[in-house]
Amino acid sequence: MSVTRLWSTHPDDARRLTGDELRERFVLPGLFTEGAPSWGYAHDDRLLVGGLTVAGGDPVALTAPEEIAAGYLLERRELAVVGLAGAVTVVADGETFGVGPQDVLYLPLGTRNVAVSGTGTVYLVSAPAHRRTAAALASRDDVEALVLGSAEQSNHRTIRKYVHADGIESNQLVLGITTLEPGSVWNTMPPHTHSRRTEVYLYDGLGTDVAVHLMGEPEATRQLLLHDRDVVVAPPWSIHCASATSAYSFVWAMAGENLDYGDVVAVDPATLR
Numbered sequence: 001m002s003v004t005r006l007w008s009t010h011p012d013d014a015r016r017l018t019g020d021e022l023r024e025r026f027v028l029p030g031l032f033t034e035g036a037p038s039w040g041y042a043h044d045d046r047l048l049v050g051g052l053t054v055a056g057g058d059p060v061a062l063t064a065p066e067e068i069a070a071g072y073l074l075e076r077r078e079l080a081v082v083g084l085a086g087a088v089t090v091v092a093d094g095e096t097f098g099v100g101p102q103d104v105l106y107l108p109l110g111t112r113n114v115a116v117s118g119t120g121t122v123y124l125v126s127a128p129a130h131r132r133t134a135a136a137l138a139s140r141d142d143v144e145a146l147v148l149g150s151a152e153q154s155n156h157r158t159i160r161k162y163v164h165a166d167g168i169e170s171n172q173l174v175l176g177i178t179t180l181e182p183g184s185v186w187n188t189m190p191p192h193t194h195s196r197r198t199e200v201y202l203y204d205g206l207g208t209d210v211a212v213h214l215m216g217e218p219e220a221t222r223q224l225l226l227h228d229r230d231v232v233v234a235p236p237w238s239i240h241c242a243s244a245t246s247a248y249s250f251v252w253a254m255a256g257e258n259l260d261y262g263d264v265v266a267v268d269p270a271t272l273r
């Protein structure tokens, strides 16, 4: 099982890292492997993210990577399985769920056996948990949708919130999918920080296009050139926004001190450096 560890980084260091070092610290490329998940383990809020493609073979069991030293993956964790493409079946402790594109399956702490089969691709996001809640499946039409931005500002987009304080109940995970309208390319502009939560973005639907992702403290931003299905970690001190050469979707997921999507510090774009 492939696991890439991302240690925490002090914001002062992020100002000085070379471009390659920045990528090594914050970007997880190539997570989507066939037949077995590849994982990225971020020490910030201990977010564990993975990618898996199944191609009609035997069910793939989701087991605990050595890094979390657990008897099974969800022994001390909760998990969201996000459908990206195809038709995937997830069997969790004997219960069967069909997961299609932009469906999100939440599996709680204590779910012992999770297996994925079918033909398609799923993104996996897991955070530590302390309390068992209920398994839940939501599709894009079931969830709260927030339309933001405008074509004039190239940031017209719909934010769909799946796992959050008023949606699927969780311990730490907050998760949703944002989709840009054709012709709009900016996400999360104006940007924000949230010192009480770490966030990870997975860019999806870029094809051969490229996203110019901005990170760092608002007065010292750095850029990362990201490609389709790259994952990027935003530590609590960092903004996280991007423009791209086409419209796209991205899965955003957070964990930390609270489940409050609105607990952010807005950044005035005029102050960005």
Ligand SMILES: O=C(O)C(=O)C[C@H](O)C(=O)CO
Pocket: 157, 159, 176, 178, 187, 188, 189, 194, 199, 240, 252
């Ligand atoms: O496009 C946006 O704006 C977003 O989707 C913002 C994310 O939801 C986010 O950054 C939550 O903290």
